[in-house]
Amino acid sequence: MNCQTMQGFLYIFACINVYIAVCNANGKVTGEGEGFCQKTSDGVTCVNHDDLRLTRIDGMQVGNVRTINADGKKLQMKTLNIKPLVFEIEDFLSDDECDHFIETAKQIGLESSHTENQSPKQGLQLMDVNSDKALSLSEMKLTIENGYDIYLDEEDIIQMYKDLKLDSNNDNLITQAEMTISPKQLKTYLSEFVKKHPEKHSRYSRQAWLYPDKSTDTIFRAVQSRVSQVVDLPMDLIRLSDFQVVTYGVKGHYNAHLDSSHIIKDVRCCDRGLYSKCRICRYMTVLFYLNEVKSGGETAFPFANKESIDENKAHIDGVHHLYKNCENATLRVPPKKGKAVIWYNHFIDDDTNWMGEVDEYTLHGGCPVTEGEKWIANFWIKTNNDKSIDLKKMKNLYSK
Numbered sequence: 001m002n003c004q005t006m007q008g009f010l011y012i013f014a015c016i017n018v019y020i021a022v023c024n025a026n027g028k029v030t031g032e033g034e035g036f037c038q039k040t041s042d043g044v045t046c047v048n049h050d051d052l053r054l055t056r057i058d059g060m061q062v063g064n065v066r067t068i069n070a071d072g073k074k075l076q077m078k079t080l081n082i083k084p085l086v087f088e089i090e091d092f093l094s095d096d097e098c099d100h101f102i103e104t105a106k107q108i109g110l111e112s113s114h115t116e117n118q119s120p121k122q123g124l125q126l127m128d129v130n131s132d133k134a135l136s137l138s139e140m141k142l143t144i145e146n147g148y149d150i151y152l153d154e155e156d157i158i159q160m161y162k163d164l165k166l167d168s169n170n171d172n173l174i175t176q177a178e179m180t181i182s183p184k185q186l187k188t189y190l191s192e193f194v195k196k197h198p199e200k201h202s203r204y205s206r207q208a209w210l211y212p213d214k215s216t217d218t219i220f221r222a223v224q225s226r227v228s229q230v231v232d233l234p235m236d237l238i239r240l241s242d243f244q245v246v247t248y249g250v251k252g253h254y255n256a257h258l259d260s261s262h263i264i265k266d267v268r269c270c271d272r273g274l275y276s277k278c279r280i281c282r283y284m285t286v287l288f289y290l291n292e293v294k295s296g297g298e299t300a301f302p303f304a305n306k307e308s309i310d311e312n313k314a315h316i317d318g319v320h321h322l323y324k325n326c327e328n329a330t331l332r333v334p335p336k337k338g339k340a341v342i343w344y345n346h347f348i349d350d351d352t353n354w355m356g357e358v359d360e361y362t363l364h365g366g367c368p369v370t371e372g373e374k375w376i377a378n379f380w381i382k383t384n385n386d387k388s389i390d391l392k393k394m395k396n397l398y399s400k
Protein backbone atom coordinates (compact mmCIF):
# COMPACT_ATOMS: atom_id res chain seq x y z
CA MET A 1 0.00 0.00 0.00
CA ASN A 2 1.51 3.37 -0.86
CA CYS A 3 1.81 6.18 1.59
CA GLN A 4 -1.01 8.25 0.13
CA THR A 5 -3.51 5.40 0.15
CA MET A 6 -2.40 4.47 3.60
CA GLN A 7 -3.15 7.96 4.82
CA GLY A 8 -6.55 7.92 3.16
CA PHE A 9 -7.45 4.80 5.12
CA LEU A 10 -6.00 6.07 8.30
CA TYR A 11 -7.91 9.33 8.22
CA ILE A 12 -11.04 7.21 8.35
CA PHE A 13 -9.64 5.23 11.24
CA ALA A 14 -8.74 8.45 13.01
CA CYS A 15 -12.47 9.13 13.42
CA ILE A 16 -12.76 6.11 15.62
CA ASN A 17 -9.75 7.19 17.57
CA VAL A 18 -7.15 4.94 16.05
CA TYR A 19 -4.46 7.40 15.21
CA ILE A 20 -2.29 7.90 12.19
CA ALA A 21 1.15 6.41 11.99
CA VAL A 22 3.90 8.28 10.23
CA CYS A 23 4.59 7.48 6.60
CA ASN A 24 8.04 7.91 5.20
CA ALA A 25 9.20 8.40 1.65
CA ASN A 26 9.33 4.67 0.97
CA GLY A 27 5.72 4.31 1.94
CA LYS A 28 6.61 2.32 5.03
CA VAL A 29 5.13 3.14 8.35
CA THR A 30 7.58 4.44 10.91
CA GLY A 31 5.26 3.49 13.69
CA GLU A 32 5.54 -0.22 13.09
CA GLY A 33 6.58 -2.16 16.15
CA GLU A 34 8.11 -0.36 19.05
CA GLY A 35 8.55 3.09 17.57
CA PHE A 36 4.81 3.61 17.18
CA CYS A 37 3.97 7.22 16.39
CA GLN A 38 0.59 8.89 16.23
CA LYS A 39 -0.76 12.24 15.11
CA THR A 40 -2.37 14.06 18.00
CA SER A 41 -3.51 17.62 18.44
CA ASP A 42 -0.13 18.24 20.07
CA GLY A 43 1.84 17.06 17.05
CA VAL A 44 3.22 13.61 16.30
CA THR A 45 3.94 11.69 19.47
CA CYS A 46 5.76 8.38 19.65
CA VAL A 47 5.70 5.61 22.21
CA ASN A 48 9.35 4.91 21.57
CA HIS A 49 11.91 6.56 19.31
CA ASP A 50 14.30 3.69 18.66
CA ASP A 51 12.89 2.75 15.23
CA LEU A 52 12.38 6.34 14.20
CA ARG A 53 13.35 7.45 10.69
CA LEU A 54 13.53 10.93 9.32
CA THR A 55 10.67 11.44 6.91
CA ARG A 56 10.84 12.95 3.44
CA ILE A 57 7.47 13.75 1.97
CA ASP A 58 6.98 12.62 -1.61
CA GLY A 59 6.51 15.70 -3.80
CA MET A 60 5.05 13.53 -6.62
CA GLN A 61 5.17 16.25 -9.28
CA VAL A 62 5.13 20.04 -9.43
CA GLY A 63 1.63 21.28 -8.65
CA ASN A 64 0.67 18.24 -6.60
CA VAL A 65 -1.48 19.18 -3.60
CA ARG A 66 -1.66 17.12 -0.43
CA THR A 67 -4.32 18.01 2.12
CA ILE A 68 -3.27 17.75 5.73
CA ASN A 69 -5.55 17.93 8.72
CA ALA A 70 -3.61 19.65 11.45
CA ASP A 71 -5.50 20.32 14.68
CA GLY A 72 -8.70 21.30 12.95
CA LYS A 73 -6.99 23.29 10.20
CA LYS A 74 -7.04 21.94 6.65
CA LEU A 75 -3.70 22.76 5.06
CA GLN A 76 -2.94 22.40 1.37
CA MET A 77 0.67 21.41 0.82
CA LYS A 78 1.61 22.15 -2.76
CA THR A 79 4.76 20.87 -4.48
CA LEU A 80 6.58 23.85 -5.96
CA ASN A 81 9.70 22.10 -7.20
CA ILE A 82 11.34 18.69 -7.27
CA LYS A 83 15.07 19.49 -7.62
CA PRO A 84 15.36 20.65 -4.92
CA LEU A 85 12.16 19.45 -3.27
CA VAL A 86 10.22 22.55 -2.18
CA PHE A 87 6.64 22.83 -0.89
CA GLU A 88 4.42 25.75 -0.04
CA ILE A 89 1.42 26.00 2.25
CA GLU A 90 -0.65 29.14 2.01
CA ASP A 91 -2.39 30.25 5.21
CA PHE A 92 -0.18 28.05 7.35
CA LEU A 93 -0.26 30.90 9.88
CA SER A 94 -3.28 33.07 10.58
CA ASP A 95 -2.91 36.85 10.35
CA ASP A 96 -3.00 37.04 14.15
CA GLU A 97 -0.23 34.48 14.48
CA CYS A 98 1.92 36.40 11.98
CA ASP A 99 1.35 39.64 13.90
CA HIS A 100 2.19 37.88 17.14
CA PHE A 101 5.58 36.75 15.82
CA ILE A 102 6.38 40.29 14.68
CA GLU A 103 5.23 41.89 17.92
CA THR A 104 7.16 39.42 20.06
CA ALA A 105 10.33 39.97 18.04
CA LYS A 106 9.93 43.73 18.41
CA GLN A 107 9.51 43.38 22.16
CA ILE A 108 12.66 41.27 22.41
CA GLY A 109 14.50 43.71 20.14
CA LEU A 110 16.03 42.98 16.75
CA GLU A 111 19.71 43.20 15.95
CA SER A 112 21.70 43.27 12.71
CA SER A 113 22.05 39.87 11.10
CA HIS A 114 25.55 38.50 10.64
CA THR A 115 26.80 35.71 8.43
CA GLU A 116 29.41 33.12 9.32
CA ASN A 117 32.56 34.06 7.40
CA GLN A 118 32.82 37.79 7.99
CA SER A 119 36.49 37.66 8.78
CA PRO A 120 38.89 35.10 7.42
CA LYS A 121 40.42 33.08 10.23
CA GLN A 122 43.49 31.75 8.41
CA GLY A 123 44.62 34.78 6.40
CA LEU A 124 43.02 35.94 3.20
CA GLN A 125 42.81 33.47 0.33
CA LEU A 126 43.64 35.30 -2.88
CA MET A 127 41.37 34.08 -5.67
CA ASP A 128 43.86 34.09 -8.52
CA VAL A 129 41.59 32.09 -10.79
CA ASN A 130 43.84 32.13 -13.89
CA SER A 131 47.07 31.70 -11.84
CA ASP A 132 48.80 34.72 -13.41
CA LYS A 133 50.08 35.84 -10.00
CA ALA A 134 47.96 38.99 -10.11
CA LEU A 135 44.39 39.82 -9.19
CA SER A 136 42.10 41.28 -11.82
CA LEU A 137 39.06 43.30 -10.72
CA SER A 138 36.81 40.26 -10.88
CA GLU A 139 39.34 38.16 -8.98
CA MET A 140 39.61 40.83 -6.26
CA LYS A 141 35.81 40.92 -6.14
CA LEU A 142 35.77 37.13 -5.58
CA THR A 143 38.54 37.38 -2.99
CA ILE A 144 36.52 39.87 -0.97
CA GLU A 145 33.26 37.94 -1.36
CA ASN A 146 34.96 34.77 -0.24
CA GLY A 147 36.95 36.26 2.62
CA TYR A 148 34.60 38.86 4.05
CA ASP A 149 31.16 38.05 2.63
CA ILE A 150 30.98 41.53 1.13
CA TYR A 151 29.78 41.97 -2.45
CA LEU A 152 31.45 44.90 -4.18
CA ASP A 153 30.97 46.30 -7.66
CA GLU A 154 34.03 46.86 -9.82
CA GLU A 155 33.72 50.65 -9.30
CA ASP A 156 33.90 50.06 -5.53
CA ILE A 157 37.13 48.15 -6.02
CA ILE A 158 38.67 50.86 -8.21
CA GLN A 159 37.75 53.40 -5.53
CA MET A 160 39.30 51.16 -2.89
CA TYR A 161 42.55 50.99 -4.88
CA LYS A 162 42.58 54.79 -5.00
CA ASP A 163 41.81 55.18 -1.29
CA LEU A 164 44.42 52.64 -0.29
CA LYS A 165 46.94 53.59 -3.01
CA LEU A 166 47.21 49.97 -4.07
CA ASP A 167 47.25 50.03 -7.84
CA SER A 168 50.26 52.25 -8.47
CA ASN A 169 50.17 51.90 -12.29
CA ASN A 170 46.36 52.06 -12.53
CA ASP A 171 46.08 48.93 -14.65
CA ASN A 172 43.33 47.41 -12.48
CA LEU A 173 45.63 44.48 -11.77
CA ILE A 174 47.13 43.88 -8.34
CA THR A 175 50.35 41.97 -8.46
CA GLN A 176 51.90 40.38 -5.39
CA ALA A 177 54.26 43.36 -5.10
CA GLU A 178 51.30 45.76 -5.16
CA MET A 179 49.41 43.85 -2.48
CA THR A 180 50.96 45.99 0.23
CA ILE A 181 48.02 45.81 2.58
CA SER A 182 47.41 43.19 5.29
CA PRO A 183 44.12 41.28 5.56
CA LYS A 184 43.49 43.18 8.78
CA GLN A 185 43.92 46.59 7.12
CA LEU A 186 41.68 45.47 4.28
CA LYS A 187 39.09 44.37 6.81
CA THR A 188 39.20 47.78 8.52
CA TYR A 189 38.68 49.53 5.20
CA LEU A 190 35.81 47.24 4.25
CA SER A 191 34.12 47.59 7.64
CA GLU A 192 34.03 51.35 7.16
CA PHE A 193 32.82 50.91 3.60
CA VAL A 194 29.87 48.65 4.51
CA LYS A 195 28.84 51.00 7.29
CA LYS A 196 28.07 53.46 4.51
CA HIS A 197 26.71 50.79 2.13
CA PRO A 198 25.08 48.09 4.25
CA GLU A 199 23.41 46.62 1.17
CA LYS A 200 26.84 45.35 0.09
CA HIS A 201 26.74 42.79 2.89
CA SER A 202 25.67 39.35 1.79
CA ARG A 203 22.86 39.63 4.34
CA TYR A 204 21.23 42.94 5.12
CA SER A 205 18.50 42.49 7.69
CA ARG A 206 17.70 42.55 11.39
CA GLN A 207 16.70 39.56 13.44
CA ALA A 208 15.61 38.17 16.78
CA TRP A 209 15.52 34.62 18.14
CA LEU A 210 12.40 33.28 19.79
CA TYR A 211 12.86 30.25 22.03
CA PRO A 212 9.56 28.41 22.49
CA ASP A 213 11.04 26.19 25.16
CA LYS A 214 12.02 29.11 27.31
CA SER A 215 8.60 30.71 27.13
CA THR A 216 5.02 29.86 27.94
CA ASP A 217 3.84 31.24 24.61
CA THR A 218 1.02 29.02 23.39
CA ILE A 219 1.21 30.26 19.80
CA PHE A 220 4.83 29.16 19.29
CA ARG A 221 3.94 25.76 20.66
CA ALA A 222 0.85 25.48 18.45
CA VAL A 223 2.91 26.38 15.37
CA GLN A 224 5.53 23.78 16.29
CA SER A 225 2.76 21.23 16.65
CA ARG A 226 1.39 22.15 13.21
CA VAL A 227 4.87 21.79 11.73
CA SER A 228 5.19 18.37 13.36
CA GLN A 229 1.94 17.22 11.79
CA VAL A 230 2.80 18.61 8.37
CA VAL A 231 6.30 17.14 8.10
CA ASP A 232 5.42 13.94 9.98
CA LEU A 233 8.18 14.26 12.53
CA PRO A 234 7.74 13.80 16.28
CA MET A 235 7.00 16.82 18.40
CA ASP A 236 9.94 15.88 20.65
CA LEU A 237 12.25 16.45 17.69
CA ILE A 238 10.49 19.61 16.54
CA ARG A 239 10.73 21.08 20.02
CA LEU A 240 14.53 21.06 19.78
CA SER A 241 14.35 23.93 17.27
CA ASP A 242 13.66 27.66 17.62
CA PHE A 243 12.24 30.49 15.55
CA GLN A 244 14.27 33.29 14.05
CA VAL A 245 12.30 36.39 13.04
CA VAL A 246 14.00 38.46 10.34
CA THR A 247 13.05 41.82 8.89
CA TYR A 248 14.30 43.52 5.75
CA GLY A 249 13.79 47.14 4.73
CA VAL A 250 14.22 48.52 1.21
CA LYS A 251 17.46 47.03 -0.23
CA GLY A 252 17.31 44.35 2.47
CA HIS A 253 18.24 40.95 1.06
CA TYR A 254 20.14 37.74 1.71
CA ASN A 255 22.49 36.47 -0.98
CA ALA A 256 22.37 32.80 -1.90
CA HIS A 257 23.53 30.36 0.75
CA LEU A 258 22.83 26.92 2.16
CA ASP A 259 20.94 26.81 5.45
CA SER A 260 22.96 23.79 6.53
CA SER A 261 26.47 22.40 6.08
CA HIS A 262 28.29 19.48 4.52
CA ILE A 263 29.36 16.67 6.79
CA ILE A 264 32.83 17.45 8.10
CA LYS A 265 34.47 14.59 9.95
CA ASP A 266 35.27 15.42 13.57
CA VAL A 267 33.28 18.66 13.53
CA ARG A 268 30.04 18.20 15.44
CA CYS A 269 26.75 19.94 14.83
CA CYS A 270 26.14 23.15 16.77
CA ASP A 271 23.83 22.98 19.75
CA ARG A 272 22.37 26.33 20.85
CA GLY A 273 25.82 27.95 21.29
CA LEU A 274 27.26 25.12 23.41
CA TYR A 275 30.39 24.59 21.30
CA SER A 276 32.83 27.16 19.93
CA LYS A 277 33.77 25.00 16.92
CA CYS A 278 30.78 23.43 15.29
CA ARG A 279 28.83 23.34 12.05
CA ILE A 280 25.23 24.25 11.40
CA CYS A 281 23.01 21.21 10.86
CA ARG A 282 19.43 21.80 9.75
CA TYR A 283 17.57 18.94 8.14
CA MET A 284 14.70 21.13 6.97
CA THR A 285 13.77 24.76 6.58
CA VAL A 286 10.26 25.99 7.24
CA LEU A 287 10.13 29.67 6.28
CA PHE A 288 7.05 31.73 7.15
CA TYR A 289 6.18 35.04 5.52
CA LEU A 290 4.74 37.28 8.21
CA ASN A 291 3.55 40.31 6.22
CA GLU A 292 2.61 41.52 2.77
CA VAL A 293 5.63 42.97 0.99
CA LYS A 294 4.82 45.87 -1.33
CA SER A 295 7.43 44.85 -3.88
CA GLY A 296 10.39 42.45 -4.11
CA GLY A 297 11.55 40.08 -1.39
CA GLU A 298 10.99 36.76 -3.16
CA THR A 299 12.84 33.71 -1.91
CA ALA A 300 15.03 32.59 -4.79
CA PHE A 301 16.72 29.26 -5.58
CA PRO A 302 19.32 29.93 -8.31
CA PHE A 303 20.38 26.27 -8.75
CA ALA A 304 16.83 24.92 -8.99
CA ASN A 305 16.42 22.43 -11.85
CA LYS A 306 19.95 22.98 -13.15
CA GLU A 307 21.58 19.99 -14.79
CA SER A 308 24.63 20.18 -12.51
CA ILE A 309 26.37 22.58 -10.14
CA ASP A 310 29.75 24.20 -10.59
CA GLU A 311 30.17 26.30 -7.43
CA ASN A 312 33.28 28.13 -8.64
CA LYS A 313 31.80 29.03 -11.98
CA ALA A 314 28.59 30.11 -10.26
CA HIS A 315 30.55 32.45 -7.99
CA ILE A 316 32.41 33.94 -10.94
CA ASP A 317 29.10 34.40 -12.79
CA GLY A 318 27.61 36.15 -9.74
CA VAL A 319 24.86 33.56 -9.28
CA HIS A 320 25.02 33.95 -5.48
CA HIS A 321 24.68 37.70 -5.72
CA LEU A 322 20.91 37.87 -5.44
CA TYR A 323 21.01 41.55 -4.59
CA LYS A 324 21.93 42.04 -8.25
CA ASN A 325 20.90 38.85 -10.04
CA CYS A 326 17.60 37.72 -8.61
CA GLU A 327 15.78 37.66 -11.93
CA ASN A 328 18.07 34.89 -13.16
CA ALA A 329 17.12 32.50 -10.35
CA THR A 330 15.27 29.48 -11.74
CA LEU A 331 12.81 29.24 -8.82
CA ARG A 332 11.40 32.30 -7.08
CA VAL A 333 8.72 32.18 -4.40
CA PRO A 334 6.84 35.43 -3.83
CA PRO A 335 6.16 36.37 -0.20
CA LYS A 336 2.58 36.26 1.08
CA LYS A 337 1.42 36.79 4.63
CA GLY A 338 0.84 33.45 6.40
CA LYS A 339 2.47 31.32 3.70
CA ALA A 340 5.06 28.68 4.62
CA VAL A 341 7.78 27.48 2.24
CA ILE A 342 9.28 24.17 3.21
CA TRP A 343 12.33 22.34 1.89
CA TYR A 344 14.82 19.62 2.77
CA ASN A 345 18.38 20.85 3.14
CA HIS A 346 19.58 17.26 3.39
CA PHE A 347 18.86 13.89 1.88
CA ILE A 348 18.26 10.87 4.07
CA ASP A 349 21.16 8.49 4.55
CA ASP A 350 20.07 5.05 3.34
CA ASP A 351 22.07 3.22 5.98
CA THR A 352 21.01 5.17 9.03
CA ASN A 353 17.60 6.45 7.87
CA TRP A 354 18.76 9.72 9.41
CA MET A 355 20.27 12.96 8.11
CA GLY A 356 22.56 12.40 5.11
CA GLU A 357 24.42 14.74 2.77
CA VAL A 358 23.42 18.28 1.93
CA ASP A 359 21.26 18.89 -1.14
CA GLU A 360 23.28 21.60 -2.89
CA TYR A 361 20.34 22.47 -5.10
CA THR A 362 18.72 24.06 -2.03
CA LEU A 363 21.05 27.06 -2.40
CA HIS A 364 18.69 30.00 -1.90
CA GLY A 365 18.35 33.50 -0.53
CA GLY A 366 16.08 36.51 -0.21
CA CYS A 367 15.79 38.93 -3.14
CA PRO A 368 16.04 42.63 -2.31
CA VAL A 369 12.94 44.36 -1.04
CA THR A 370 12.23 47.21 -3.44
CA GLU A 371 9.26 48.76 -1.64
CA GLY A 372 7.88 48.36 1.86
CA GLU A 373 9.34 45.92 4.36
CA LYS A 374 9.49 42.17 4.68
CA TRP A 375 9.11 40.06 7.80
CA ILE A 376 9.78 36.34 7.92
CA ALA A 377 10.25 33.66 10.54
CA ASN A 378 12.69 30.84 9.95
CA PHE A 379 12.03 27.55 11.63
CA TRP A 380 15.01 25.33 10.97
CA ILE A 381 14.47 21.73 11.98
CA LYS A 382 17.79 20.83 13.52
CA THR A 383 19.09 17.28 13.53
CA ASN A 384 22.50 15.64 13.75
CA ASN A 385 23.99 13.20 11.27
CA ASP A 386 24.36 10.90 14.24
CA LYS A 387 20.86 9.77 15.15
CA SER A 388 21.84 8.73 18.68
CA ILE A 389 22.62 12.37 19.57
CA ASP A 390 19.11 13.44 18.58
CA LEU A 391 17.48 10.51 20.37
CA LYS A 392 19.35 11.46 23.52
CA LYS A 393 18.23 15.07 23.27
CA MET A 394 14.65 13.99 22.67
CA LYS A 395 14.80 11.74 25.71
CA ASN A 396 16.18 14.55 27.86
CA LEU A 397 13.39 16.82 26.76
CA TYR A 398 10.86 14.11 27.49
CA SER A 399 12.12 13.56 31.01
CA LYS A 400 11.97 17.29 31.86
Ligand code: OGA
Nearest residue numbers: 254298299364365366376
Ligand atom coordinates in the same frame (compact mmCIF):
# COMPACT_ATOMS: atom_id res chain seq x y z
C1 OGA B 1 17.26 32.85 5.54
C2 OGA B 1 16.72 32.97 4.17
C3 OGA B 1 15.13 33.92 2.63
C4 OGA B 1 14.12 35.02 2.55
O1 OGA B 1 16.90 33.69 6.39
O2 OGA B 1 18.06 31.93 5.78
O3 OGA B 1 17.15 32.23 3.34
O4 OGA B 1 13.29 34.97 1.65
N1 OGA B 1 15.76 33.86 3.90
O5 OGA B 1 14.16 35.94 3.36
Ligand code: FE2
Nearest residue numbers: 258259364365
Ligand atom coordinates in the same frame (compact mmCIF):
# COMPACT_ATOMS: atom_id res chain seq x y z
FE1 FE2 C 1 18.28 30.62 4.20
